[in-house]
Amino acid sequence: MIGGARFDVVAIHHAAETGYELAAADYERVRPSYPTRALAVLADALDLKAGARVADLGAGTGKFTRLLALTGAQVVAVEPVPAMRERLTEILPQVQAVAGIAEATGLPDASVDAVVAAQAWHWFDGAAALTEIERVTGPDGRLGLVWNTLDTTVPWVAAYSRIYSAWRTDELPVHTDGSWRTAFEGRRGWKALNSAHVANPYTTDREGVLGQALTSSRISTLSVEAREEIRRELQSVLDRYPETQGERIEIPYVTDIYWTAKR
Structure with a gap:
């Protein structure tokens, strides 16, 4: 256990809270993991090893948490959505999981050496999250960000993504617009961001x-009728391209890795 967690009332974007509560089981089943090369890059950059302590913010069902545990570091998963946290605990009973958000983790001061956010940072208030990370890490604190990103240069992926994008609203944050970088621009006390990008093809069925x-x-929060309409639109894309008509389909993801450290 990494110290005694301090629990406060937490707030989370309503779309994430409702959507991920409803889709926790399916999220674990259909979302891709991350390549071991990405883990190796981040473990080296953040010095994750036996004896190190790392917090995984917005840990979800533990897709990246389980990889962090492979480094030998002591991991605490911070996840505000109960259904996600419960699923994580079922899969990773050896990992401490706490109810918290990036801006108010409930972790003690200087209780971890590093913090990671996989597929999550764009949901956070970046400036407030950095303030919290500064509190919970020691003087040599390190931070890593990870996203699986669809390669939209592939024609069928571009068509598929356009359908999804047509249904999302401007209130929903995305990492692909780069706005998440704003919190780091001119932020005193942190080194410049480094980055690496690793191919992560994910093979699944239709x-x-x-x-x-x-x-x-x-x-996942839309009506049954709307979800069925989206399903039909997505199926029409899959029916249109030769590479998406077989029993197994490869989704071309790229894992984007960013890291920084306190000065």
Whole structure:
């Protein structure tokens, strides 16, 4: 256990809270993991090893948490959505999981050496999250950010992504617009961001491809009728391209890795 967690009332974007509560089981089933090369890059950059302590913010069902545990570091998963946290605990009973958000983790001061956010940072108030990370890490604190990003240079992926994008609203944050970087610009006390990008092709079946969109926080909260309409639109894309008509379909993801450290 990493210290005694301090619990406060937490707030989370309503779309994430509702959507991920509804889609927790499907999220675990259909979302891709991350390549071991990405883990190796981040473990080296953040000095994750036996004896190190790392917090995984917005840990979800533990897709990246389980990889962090492979480094030998002591991991605490911070996840505000009960259904996600419960699923994580079922899968990773050896990992401490706490109810908290990036801006108010409930962790003690200087209780971890590093912090990681996988597929999550764009949901955070970046400036407030950095303030919290500064509190919970020691003087040599380190931070890593990870996203699986669809390669939209592939024609069928571009068509698929356009359908998803048409249903999302401007209130929903995305990492692909780069706005998450704003919190780091001119932020005193942190080094410049470093980055690496690793191919992460994910092979699944047709239902798995459809699930990539249908388990999103936005779409999972829509009516049954709207979800069925989206499903039909996505299926029409899959029917249109030769590489998406077989029993197994490869989704071209790239894992984007960013890291920084306190000065």
